[in-house]
Amino acid sequence: MKVFDLRCGQGHIFEGWFGSEADYRNQQQRGLLQCPLCGDEEITKGLSAPRLNLGAVAPHAAKTTEAPAAVATLPDSAPEKLRAMQAAWLQLSRQLAQGSEDVGTRFTEQALAMHRGEQEEKPIRGQATPAQARELLEEGVPVLPLALPKVSGETLQ
Template identity: 50%
Template sequence: MKVLDLQCRQAHVFEGWFASEDDFQDQRRRGLVQCPLCADAQIEKRLSAPRLNLGAREPAQRVGADAPHQAPAGATPSGVPATASPSMAAAVHGALPPALQAAWLELARKVVAHTEDVGAQFAQEARRMHYGEAEERAIRGEATPDEAMELLEEGIAVVPLLLPAAAKETLQ
């Protein structure tokens, strides 16, 4: 089993598990590998190194002329100050912090679990509910920008929300 660090064009970083490198390349070529946050299929592998926890202790920090170059106090290996907020670090690296990515995916899954997908009939169904022709319930679906603006002009509250494909299905 190969565990790969992957990244989409929007700099969302995630992990993928594949039987082999060939399996990853085949799935990527067929568009089966998608970002779980934005559903982007333009996925690239990131450099990653295995971490082996063999129970060894951290080496003692050397001091003096023979010590390796040290980063300035307060800086992390990435060059972002240790006191930087996660959003500042994300801005520097162009990516959301992993905890924020995970929270977004969890929220998206909750939206999917507690709404009915009406697909391309979203605008029509929202109108029917608004005008009392159908029972009110939580729905989601697809609408063009023009349809969404028309709904808002009619006083029908809608919120555009990009739901990643990973939120719509169970992970295996």
């Protein structure tokens, strides 16, 4: 199993697990790779440090009392705080997606109907143009524009 650090065109960094380097290239060529945070399909592979099992002691070394040699790894290509923020945003976007109904392009129509009491209120999400969002806000409809990743409602393996 190969674990690669991947980066989208927006700069989000995430891991991808592949059976081999060829499997990664094949999926990339077929357009199957997508950023789990923003849905961007412009994916590049970053530097990835291989995991080496250095915990085993060679038979001849077991008899000596020397301290093991220091081992260094390459620093992460992204600060840990950025990774934590990305993970938190992905978790929140999944919760929002799972706790609301996707009404697609009917968002404006349904939000107005609920606001006017013509339809039972429920949490919804969908698409609206900037002009439609302005119309909703002017009507007093509480809306919040969010850039939810396409995979928010899906389980990633």
